[in-house]
Amino acid sequence: MTSAVELAEAAFDPAALLARFTDDLDGEGGVVSFTGYARGAAKDGGAVQALVLESYRGVTLASMRAIAADAHARFAITRSLVVHRAGRILPGEAIVFVATASAHRRAAFEAADYLMDRLKTEAVFWKREEGPDGHRWIEPTEADQADLSRWTAKQD
Numbered sequence: 001m002t003s004a005v006e007l008a009e010a011a012f013d014p015a016a017l018l019a020r021f022t023d024d025l026d027g028e029g030g031v032v033s034f035t036g037y038a039r040g041a042a043k044d045g046g047a048v049q050a051l052v053l054e055s056y057r058g059v060t061l062a063s064m065r066a067i068a069a070d071a072h073a074r075f076a077i078t079r080s081l082v083v084h085r086a087g088r089i090l091p092g093e094a095i096v097f098v099a100t101a102s103a104h105r106r107a108a109f110e111a112a113d114y115l116m117d118r119l120k121t122e123a124v125f126w127k128r129e130e131g132p133d134g135h136r137w138i139e140p141t142e143a144d145q146a147d148l149s150r151w152t153a154k155q156d
Contacts, residue, residue, distance in 0.1 A: 001072050002079040005064045007057060009087050014097050021081050021099045028078055030105035032112040034098045040091035043141075047131050048091060054126040055086040063124040067115060075111040077102045082115060084123065088130075117147045 002024070014035040022031060038051045068082055083097040096119060100111040121140040128137045140148075 028101040030108040032108040036096040050130040067118040076107040
């Protein structure tokens with residue numbers, strides 16, 4: 001089992017991360033990756049000039065590592081990579097990259113989905129959108145919480 005978690009302060013190249021991830025495979029038959037990008041519009045349709053993710057590096061990394069460890073404990077994956085931006089992110093820039101590998105596709109898909117649901121709601125970040133009218137803090141939505149609750153229900 002290999003798990004890597006990174007907190008990036010600068011823009012990253014998802015294609016290069018995927019190439020690095022797949023270079024290290026050892027016979028896995030399934031690889032799933034997901035990249036999340038900053039949008040130029042808020043949920044209410046207003047313009048977003050930047051997304052700012054503040055972090056307390058040690059605490060944020062610890063939360064991300066715990067989420068990755070949980071994914072490895074829950075799903076039959078052999079390796080994972082999680083890279084998450086912090087700082088000021090412009091529309092169109094990658095915010096998060098997740099890759100998982102397993103012997104078969106289903107575990108890789110489910111683990112990547114699980115990682116994203118947990119990162120979105122539980123990774124320790126303080127998020128705000130900057131726009132022409134100032135900034136506003138943002139929290140996980142009800143839909144984000146509903147996505148997360150799917151995993152709790154599956155374990156019961």
